[in-house]
Amino acid sequence: MQNQFGRDAFALLVTAGVLVWIAPLVISTYTLTVLIVYGMLALSLGLIWGYGGILCFGQAAFFGLGAYTYAIAAINIGESTLPMLLAIIVPFIFAMMLGAMMFYGRLGDVYVGVITLVVTLILYRFINSTAGPQFVLGKARLGGFNGIPGFQTLNVPGNPDSYIWGDGLYYFAAAALVVVLLLVSWLLASPFGRIAVGIRENETRMSLMGYDVAARKTLLFALGAAIAGLAGALFANWAEIVTPSLFSLGQSAEIIIWCIAGGLGTRFGPIIGAAALAYLKFLLGQQTLVDNTVIMGLILVLFVLFLPKGIVPAVVSGWTTLFGRRGAGKATALRRNRAGRGAVSHG
Amino acid sequence: MDLFAVILVEILYSIASLILISAGLAVVFGMMKVINLAHGEFMMLGGYATIVAVNQGVNVFIAMLVIAPITVGLIGLVVERLVIRHLYGRLVDTMLATWGISLLFIGLATMIFGNTTTGISTPISGFSVGTYQINGYNFFIILVAMVLVLGLYIVLKLTRLGLIARGAMQRADMAAALGYSPSRIYMATFFCGAALSGLAGAVLAPLVGLVPTSGGAYIAKAFITVIAGGPSLIAGLASSAGLFGVTSQVFAFSISPMAGEIALLVAAVVLLRLMPQGITGRFFKGKV
């Protein structure tokens, strides 16, 4: 097992290195940075939804929370290292509390969806109504609809004047994504990850086997939130402004679409889905013939109807049919599991 | 005293509008266990249908109460045939597909009607209670909501159609064995649900104006109201709309409209934590 993880990690590092090196030749690093950020955000939902079976309608809440935490802390501290860490920790703790409330209450699928949705709405409404001068945290005005511009952006640790931006930010974000991906791979290969998949498949059975289902789900949920928070902080650095729209339902919707299109239950599916769709949207933004939303909507409907597994599993199973390298049993298991959420187990 | 009356009307109006915006979703969810996330867009289309009809010279009440529901019902029918029927029994997939449909409709409406706020004037003028002025249109909305609840109750409880519908809702296989095609029942239900959404959108359009993205403002509220209501269709709808309507208006009056919105959302979280099956999952069991 460990050995396989080692090989896996090595292959991942090499592929990532090549991709990070080649991509700027095709697309500008400014655009690439945001594609990476979205990839990380999609991965965060892919982890808890694809492997943990937790459908969170409010992943944007943690993304926004991370971005706001970073911005507020950066204004107050004036140096970016601690704010980056806070942007991971704050969403993590927030998700711990929210998750504990939901999972110890044994809420079902749809109810978890509703509660995460409602919490996102509360945050969005709240942040949107903080334009008044009374909403201040330290030196930072929350700014409501205006958002918070002009905070200290990423710098070399300990040296607030040497900024990491442009190409530097791109390489930093790419490295962060690779690290997160490695950690996720390691987590999924560990007993914790395997039990999480077990809980997704049959919660009752796992709890009868003596595992504390609520605690494990809460932790997984919080880990997803932490990754989303990191993505939020990177986004704040890229955009140089944070606005309430980070918390919006539209943002949450997009994350879900990325995961569905890319493929649930895979590590790369959500990332590929996010990067591909965000880039598509970016290209579509340059034409005015057809409204962008129409195309995003069509993509979602068509995927659910015709390719509910998403791109990556479809390609993998196509590969298997053609070259027969993996057992055929997996493909049928896949189809069966598709009933609610998706499914390829980690391999 | 006058003030009390004014606040009371506002609270009733708030409950009525929650019932209106949730009814379509509740029918579809209650009968088919399908959460239609394009519900808000059905409302938006109802609003546009009304405005287009009024601009063509149709009487505003006919436009709102007849044309809009039928138009949107037919659109719903098409959606059901093309998309939803392939996904029955897959709750999450239907949610995602209808989400896609909602985006599609927003985009199409933007292309057709543009992104500018449009609206029509309210057809009923205000009047005074003591020293206060009240929006007369509020009463119309309260009336429509009451007729709606009563109508739903009568159809479901007292007609043969309602009996079949309730039967199919509880045991689709038994209904099928008895010769009622579930496919046709679902189709009819979705038509009704969409028509109700269209009606709600049409009736609210004169008050709040309309942009293609208007639906987004309703879907979350409707979703919360329906889920919090729980399994019984009418009792659930009425009780959760009552609870949320009172909560939000009390906070809206005493603090600000924004506090009202947030209070509603917080109430929903607390409620779902305490009663994960919704209000009627604990009380009023077995009612329609």
Added chain:
Amino acid sequence: MIVNRRQLLAGTSALAAAGLVRPAFAAGDTIKVGSILDTSGIFDAYGKPMDMALRLAVKEINAAGGLLGKQLEVIAYDTQSDMALYTQYGQQLTRQDKVDVVHGGILSASREAIRQTMRKTRTPYFYNVLYEGGVCDRNIFINGVTPAQQVEALVPYAMGKSGKKVYILAADYNYGQITARWIQKIVTDNGGEIVGMDFFPLDVADFGATIAKVQTAAPDLVIAPLVGGAHLSFFRQWAAAGMKDKIALASTTLGVGNEHKVLTAEEGDGIMVAYNYSQDLETPANADFKGRWAEEYGDANAIHEIAVSNYQGVHTWAEAVRKAGTTERGALIEAMESGIAIDGPSGRIAVDPKTHHAVLDVHIMEFENQKMKVIETLTQRQPIDTQSVCDLRANPDDNTQYEIQI
């Protein structure tokens, strides 16, 4: 991205057909005018005519031979009413397209989102919209009315017509917040009293509870700096509740997006406003401007206050470029500070060297039959609110937005 290519192509091909422009531009042959506006989304009622105005102004300048022997080229981005897109496109305009000047921004939130980017990249920035005042930055020029020019004219007039008790309903972001405080100050200065104040996020569209709440405070006058499409429903619901004949209504924003043409006459009549421009100004300059606009776009219905501001902003900039003989930032700012002025559709607009704001005419108006009827004209008002806190000659490095303290 979004150089709106369709429009750009349509525009250039029309010009080329008219024989006004050489068909192809080589890089470096043109002066690049950056534009960043919400031409879609909930603020498009403001943004679309502003975009048309900018293109009209540029076309006129090009038809007259361009500037410094070069043609102007518009690089425009549509920010889709999303504040986050402003920073993104602002970066693109300055770092990638390297434009010579940026005109644009509508909401104050959008201005603050890009102002620092413009300053950092040393790109002269023109914000051509009425706003809450107080921005003190040598890199920016603003030609819209500020509270001292607008609110100070409007409030005494409105209070004179109604009474001393005032209720404020404002949009919940920097513009509404700061303007509300200005209104508060000016009402108190005029011996009035604020009986209530509420702020609304820009997506609030249901004002039922608010209208009831306003009645409990029983004011004589409601002043409403509300912004955008959703807030327009307030005026509808106000009329629907029959409040229009009971409590007087004034606004610092209504009509800026031609809302008086969207509201019916019954809903709009009697609402008091004060602006620098109205389509109904009966001056030869305005008639001429409306004629040119109609020639370009079919009819002149779309023109509004901030479209005219944007048009005048481009012409003011062009005037300064002519005077400086270059588009270079330092020389341009000096030319702007030399006290230049232009005569536009709304009358004379002079640049105040001390604050980079504008000295201009303000008209007190009332809505009447979907028009803005001029009641009183106050000529050449100074932006004294900003002048009292900002002196760019003494402190050229100042970079703050001063807010009124109460």
